[in-house]
Amino acid sequence: MKKWIRTGMAVAGIALLASGCGKQAEPLEKVRVAEVTRSIFYAPEYVAIEKGFFEDEELNVELKTTWGGDKTMTALLSNGADIALVGSETSIYVHAQGSDDPVINFAQLTQTDGTFLVSREKVENFEWDQLKGTTFLGQRKGGMPQMVGEFVLKEHGIDPHKDLDLIQNIDFANVANAFASGTGDYVQLFEPTASIFEKEGKGHIVASFGTESGHVPYTTFMAKESYMNKNDETVDKFTRALYKAQQWVDQASAKEIADVIAPYFEDTDPAIMETVVDRYKSQGSYATDPILDQEEWENLQNIMDEAGELPERIDHDTLVNTSIAEKASKE
Known part of the structure; x- marks a missing residue:
């Protein structure tokens, strides 16, 4: 009798294994992100990748560094990237040129100058x-x-x-x-x-x-309005993952953060990395949530205006969508 039980269990196990092997895992959705430069200033972005927060949201973030605001925005506008990480002033410049597909700021990463x-x-x-x-x-x-x-x-x-x-x-x-x-x-x-x-x-x-x-939306994740309308769930997932990373960075020590992002800075002395992370954390450079609020937006435009670089004053609601970040911060 025991022999038959063992045989039955073995057959069932083989069947289960075969069933598991035949089942294909759903592929992660690819999101192409262009960052304006590679910087320890962007630590929460790398944490979101390395800690698997994007994968938890079934996203595969394909990150490329485009080295400069102009090149980053060109990549976004020409569909070479789905999402750009760049200074919010670039969205104002694009809007001033009369774009019929505005670039929308939806998730802030850093909230001070770096x-x-x-x-x-x-x-x-x-x-x-x-x-x-x-x-x-x-x-x-x-x-x-x-x-x-x-x-x-x-x-x-x-x-x-x-x-x-x-x-x-x-x-x-x-x-x-x-x-x-x-x-x-x-x-x-x-x-x-x-x-x-x-x-x-x-x-x-x-x-x-x-x-x-003071606080200013120094680097922000943004996307074309058309992309956000067609991929609203993707943008929600992306922002949720980012918020998890921001919260993790806020609670972690400088050394823990430096250890996680080390693969992105192989030529940088670990001790220097820890010093830099600590400096940015202590002065509040890393935003603890992705919400780009009205006051920060106005401070940005005041700085641009003072420099003689503000083409026109743009309402916060025109180029900033806070609903996605607010939703992510509450979940």
Whole structure:
């Protein structure tokens, strides 16, 4: 009798195994994301991928770095990407050109500027007035780093075009090299370059533009309105996964975050990565939810207006959809 029971169980097991082998798992939906640059500043994005939050939502995020706002927006508008991670100012520029398929901001990733003021010489008790009469190596004209940089200088009573020698005709990728080669007394740099320069004795971090400028939608996930209308469930899933990552980053230590995103920065010293993550966390650069609110939107436009780069003032509701992020934050 026991022999027959064992035989029956074996047959049932084989049948079950065969059934399992024959069943195909549903393929994950591919979402093509173009990021404006590769940066520790975007840690929650990489956490969402590495921790499987996108996969949990049955999404396969195909990430590519497009190196520049213009190239990123071109990829999005030409259907080379489904979603773009780039500064919200680009959606305003596109709208001003009369696009009949507006680019909609639906999930905010970072909520402050990500650059730091680095001096060539060590400065004790730094005051912003010390910039007057110096050579300042800034960022490309029309981009958020440059606009925020000038906004902060003006907030401290400095006219960037009169009170110092402002250099802003160097490509983003070459700014750090120009400073390292001897150009400028001060420079506006992203991490981890700022911390690397400090460690190597090439410069000294004296101030944070992110702390000085307040909350602003510095980098946001956006998509064409037509894509969002046709793929509303996909955008919901994407935003839910992002929110999970934002919450995880908010609760995790700098070392835990640095360990998770390490595969994206293989050439960066782990200790530097941890320092950078801690710096961004402590100044509140990583948004803890994906909601781009009215106040942040107005602050962005004020900064653009002050820089003379705002083509026209756009209502928050025209280019920002908060309903998706609000829904994700409540689930």
